[in-house]
Amino acid sequence: MILEVTGLVTRTVDLSESDRMISLFTAEKGMISAVARGSKNYANRAMAAAQLFCYGRFLLYRRGDKYWVKEAELIESFYAIRQDIVRTALCSYLCDVLNDTATAQPEPELLRLALNALHAAASGRFQPVQIKAAFEWRAAALLGFMPDVTACRDCGRTEGNFMLYVMDGTIVCDECRASLAEGPEQPGEHVVAELLPPGVLHAVRYVLFCPQEKLLSFRLSDEEMHLFARAAETYLTNQLERTFRSLQFYHQVEEL
Ligand SMILES: [Zn+2]
Known part of the structure; x- marks a missing residue:
């Protein structure tokens, strides 16, 4: 099952070198958690959107009892916040x-x-x-x-x-x-x-x-x-x- 949502990353927890759990406050489903894989690899487009304060479109799939990020597209990074x-x-x-x-x-x-x-x-x-x-x-x-x-x-x-x-x-x-x-x-x-x-x-x-x-x-x-x-x-x-x-x-x- 694929789920497409638009949401704000409100929390990130690193699970391993490459995996990160994110909390997404979405327009469609309220608050949901998802695992972003390889999100520490800067070549990964999902990485750019799987950071705290990032607002983006996320394509999720469900495996077991978890959502996983399949693709992500950044809409707004609010980058300037992190400079202060x-x-x-x-x-x-x-x-x-x-x-x-x-x-x-x-x-x-x-x-x-x-x-x-x-x-x-x-x-x-x-x-x-x-x-x-x-x-x-x-x-x-x-x-x-x-x-x-x-x-x-x-x-x-x-x-x-x-x-x-x-x-x-x-x-x-x-x-x-x-x-x-x-x-x-x-x-x-x-x-x-x-x-x-x-x-x-x-x-x-x-x-x-x-x-x-x-x-x-x-x-x-x-x-x-x-x-x-x-x-x-x-x-x-x-x-x-x-x-x-x-x-x-x-x-x-x-x-x-
Ligand atoms: Zn009074």
Whole structure:
């Protein structure tokens, strides 16, 4: 059985001198694994496409319980990402989010989000922190964790200073928080909350609902970007109930 798919290589594991297992996030079949043979031989065309961050067309065949790469044609290598350690770390983390969440179901919007993020990272036109945070908010929404950021959970107010309650994905305004008996600062209470001042809240609403191709068409001050990114990461990793080694590595190199 031959299977033709278009996909992004989100993980590679060398099995031997010549064989490499790749995870492919495909438009047609969601996440699948396949073995690329002779992929370390640079004369091999499949090799060019069997590398991390490569997007291409793959012809697979099935033998036993595994898919094997028969042919591959590179569409986009996102080569520029690999020339910068922060962007490489960022995109490794974005791929790990896909590796952790993608299933055998096609998720075209999630694939498009990932490709747009890789394009932005390769272009060098956007700060890694902006790409990362916009991806995290939008990925959370696509994965079924859309936060309710339209209005205060308690009074319905839509403008002002808010806290995002990370566990249930709701926002609460300053006034309601002041009147809450148990605020996030209460000792012994395990409440994770992130500050969302007006500019940051507007940016969160924007990236959750804008057309995908305009995902990065917003600006924030450095201070706002910091809050926007912190809330994005806290929210996504809490919803996924895990963290990532690649995320820790990103933060290490980001600060260099
Ligand atoms: Zn309120």
